Amino acid sequence: MKTIIEPFRIKSVEPIRQTTRAERERLVAAAGYNLFQLHASDILIDLLTDSGTSAMSTEQWAAMMRGDESYAGSESFYRLKQRVQAITGFKHVIPAHQGRAAERILFTVMCKPGCVVPNNTHFDTTRANIEFTGARAVDLPRPEAADTQLRIPFKGDLDVAALERLIESEGAGRIPLAMVTVTNNSGGGQPVSLANIQAIRDITARHGIPFYIDACRFAENAWFIRQDEAGYAGWSPLDIARKMFSLADGCTFSAKKDAFANIGGFLCTNDDRLAELEQNLLILTEGFPTYGGLAGRDLDAIAVGLEEVLDPDYLQYRIASTAYVGRHIADRGVPIVEPPGGHAIYIDAGRMLPHIPRGEFPAQSLAVELYRHAGVRSVEIGSVMFGANARHELLRLAIPRRVYTQSHMDYLVEAILEVNERKHELRGYAIAHEPPFLRHFTATFRPL
Numbered sequence: 001m002k003t004i005i006e007p008f009r010i011k012s013v014e015p016i017r018q019t020t021r022a023e024r025e026r027l028v029a030a031a032g033y034n035l036f037q038l039h040a041s042d043i044l045i046d047l048l049t050d051s052g053t054s055a056m057s058t059e060q061w062a063a064m065m066r067g068d069e070s071y072a073g074s075e076s077f078y079r080l081k082q083r084v085q086a087i088t089g090f091k092h093v094i095p096a097h098q099g100r101a102a103e104r105i106l107f108t109v110m111c112k113p114g115c116v117v118p119n120n121t122h123f124d125t126t127r128a129n130i131e132f133t134g135a136r137a138v139d140l141p142r143p144e145a146a147d148t149q150l151r152i153p154f155k156g157d158l159d160v161a162a163l164e165r166l167i168e169s170e171g172a173g174r175i176p177l178a179m180v181t182v183t184n185n186s187g188g189g190q191p192v193s194l195a196n197i198q199a200i201r202d203i204t205a206r207h208g209i210p211f212y213i214d215a216c217r218f219a220e221n222a223w224f225i226r227q228d229e230a231g232y233a234g235w236s237p238l239d240i241a242r243k244m245f246s247l248a249d250g251c252t253f254s255a256k257k258d259a260f261a262n263i264g265g266f267l268c269t270n271d272d273r274l275a276e277l278e279q280n281l282l283i284l285t286e287g288f289p290t291y292g293g294l295a296g297r298d299l300d301a302i303a304v305g306l307e308e309v310l311d312p313d314y315l316q317y318r319i320a321s322t323a324y325v326g327r328h329i330a331d332r333g334v335p336i337v338e339p340p341g342g343h344a345i346y347i348d349a350g351r352m353l354p355h356i357p358r359g360e361f362p363a364q365s366l367a368v369e370l371y372r373h374a375g376v377r378s379v380e381i382g383s384v385m386f387g388a389n390a391r392h393e394l395l396r397l398a399i400p401r402r403v404y405t406q407s408h409m410d411y412l413v414e415a416i417l418e419v420n421e422r423k424h425e426l427r428g429y430a431i432a433h434e435p436p437f438l439r440h441f442t443a444t445f446r447p448l
Ligand SMILES: *Cc1c(COP(=O)(O)O)cnc(C)c1O
Pocket: 051, 098, 099, 100, 101, 123, 125, 126, 181, 185, 214, 216, 253, 254, 255, 256, 257, 264, 265
């Protein structure tokens, strides 16, 4: 059989609400044309983010009932630790309430002013937490990633020649750690090859620089390696994940992505001295080291999710369903970041709407129209979010895990294609009001 189906059936349903175009026009105007300001109940299909929005399984809900809420020494923690170690092999597992809490602790312990931390592309919270310590976060994506239309595998790879040059110019002593983000979220959800991870390991080891993986989507990355990297077709996702982690000294992880949990994260390291410093900080702001700001039941949900996400049937469906949306719109003329990534499709709105200049936010215009037309919420990743630093004007459609069905995706494809037919009618926006930082969350807009 060629048809790839959702490898689950539905036991509990959550109704979603249809609205009329007239209602949505009124609602989005009242929200200042900022989709973050809408009530979730006014949205039909919510593709704002894949973070914390997964559907949990029956086994995860059952595990939550087993959660051990002991302050110290909770069994839930030991179950999580065992599962994380079985996948990553790391010695110390430090739970935290989400990925950014793990990042804050890691960088507080490892970075100081004047330091430099390279990554393929830093996620926004990663960059912010590095810069908060006074260190500098440097993105080193491979040069081909700049061309959104280029269709090559492993477009998320780090530019290892640029890493060598950075070490040469800064000196290894100024680089407390190097990172790689799998998959490369800010770079289009593109995967990183094992060959690239191995090359980063070799270079950093030669210079005595610790190497960490931002592992939020490690399982999706493992599937791309199995699918597209020579030599891994017969490997299980678990074995590929083990190999990825075996090349690193530690990792940060947001359980809101590939662990199907609604909250949670952790930090891992093999370094006893660092682990002690990290646990001391953890106690200060997150909690005792066997719960780290989470309930025992959350730790159990994450432990089960980490096992489920490595199921080959799930990963095949997940990557295929994202690619399905991407191919169906791109092959009918909607420019996307090619090739489709793991967790999201990014429409290149700058290319799709050349009549709207960057300063009038083409991706914001597309986001508003997709909501007005079909009740779909997406997010602008361009000049609204990054100001003058934006590299492209993208609209991200992030796909929550195990939440929407094939018919939801068909509806989405139809909606995008219909908006594309009338794209010449779309107009730009001006900012009416903006806060001093992170303006995309609360800014309001005025149609031009
Ligand atoms: C989501 C994410 C984070 C931060 O995790 P939170 O749980 O949202 O704090 C860090 N890195 C990447 C690549 C992410 O996608």
